[in-house]
Amino acid sequence: MSEYLVVLTRRSIRWSKLLQGKSHIEKNVKVKRYIRKGVPNEHRTFIWMAVSGSQEKMEKNPGYYQSLLRAQHDPNLMEAIRTDLHRTFPDNVQFRKTAAPCLQKVLYNVLLAYGHHNKDVGYCQGMNFIAGYLIIITKDEEKSFWLMDALLGRILPDYYTPAMLGLKTDQEVLGELVKAKVPAVWRAMMEHNVMWTLVVSRWFICLFIDILPVETVMRVWDCLFYEGSKILFRVALTLIHHNQAFILQARNLPDICDRFKQITKGAFVEDCHTFMEKIFKEPGSLSRATISKMREACRAQIMAEESWRPPAPPPAPHVPPPAALAPPLKCS
Structure with missing residues (x-):
């Protein structure tokens, strides 16, 4: 933290100069670079409101x-x-x-x-x-x-709709990205029959809140508001790519799930400044066009599969309302 405070102080001075006398801010290469390097707390609300x-x-x-x-x-x-x-x-x-x-x-x-x-x-x-x-x-x-x-x-459209189609789609897109960029982990997931929803659903639905350290989450959200949802893929791919040797040591489904929990903790994610530099390097190229094409294919597949599901049976008498049955979502 003592080392990071030096970074925070330096960034704060540069941001203050950039924003001096400005009531609005326009998106450009310089602002994008500044955001990737971190927005100081005192300017965070203003920047999030402006760039989003x-x-x-x-x-x-x-x-x-x-x-x-x-x-x-x-x-x-x-x-x-x-x-x-x-x-x-x-x-x-x-x-x-x-x-x-x-x-x-x-x-x-x-x-x-x-x-x-x-x-x-x-x-x-x-x-x-x-x-x-x-x-x-x-x-x-x-x-x-x-x-x-x-x-x-x-x-993040369709993430929180009743069908959660956007969330389901992006989980499958991550699987396709892992297949292309970290194939050994993808093969391990297939070998042990692990669905992506088991290991990454909370990453996406909570946007890494209570998954990664607080300061790291804020840095991720800085970029999320500016660059959009592809940042979530960059974070997820970096966690998987950086820890692939550790993940590949797993021997069964519960072991893989446990390792996916462990990789969101420790020094690598606590050093948020280095971690944020890694998310723009380790996954390599990740264009909007590529993600859009994968989303289109994954969404079509999900919709086709769900359209073939048999209708749900009628509820038994005296069943409590669904809200009362639903367990609390825990983002940890």
Whole structure:
């Protein structure tokens, strides 16, 4: 940390010079390079809002967020959100009911507003962690809402819809990328019949929150807001490529799953500055065109497979509502 503080200080000085007197920031090669090297905490909210398009949308829709909170609320949506409030960062004192102020109320407002704003999504388990993390970083309710809109509506569409087609697709795309770039690990996964959803679903659905160290997650999100979802593939591929020898020592399915948990811990991911440099080197070329083509093929395959599934049997009598049955999503 003492070494990283030197990096943070140097970056802070350079960012302050870059942003001096600016109320807006345009995307360019210099800004992209600066973001990859890390955004200082004091500028993070401003940069995320600017590069994601959230600031522009907020300015074009004054009062919209408050109007969502004043609207008539769906009781089912309200209950689903309340169920997950106490599960959101329970170890963080700011989210405890005894905190003053308690961020649970802010979290509830952001999730409720987003549920009305995007009725196709509503509320899905996992969104509470995304919203909670944004609130911690921005310390601003409305800005957290607009950043959430950028993430779920534009950067990661279909991740949190009921079918989660975007999430399923990207897990399969990662498998294809591993097949091309780390074939030995891909063969091991096939040999032991390990589905990618078993080992990487939490990486994607939690956007690495509570998977990687906090400072590393913030650096990943810096790039996620600027460069889009391909950053998630770069992070996942780097973790797998860098630890392929360790993964290949696994002898069965549980062993592989355990090793995928272990590779998200330790010195390699804690040294976030070096780790972020690695994600742009170790995976090699990763163009948007390549990812788009893989997504198209994987999505078509998933939809074809799901269309052939037999219809679900009718529910037994007196079954509790699905929300009551669903286990809490744990991002760890």
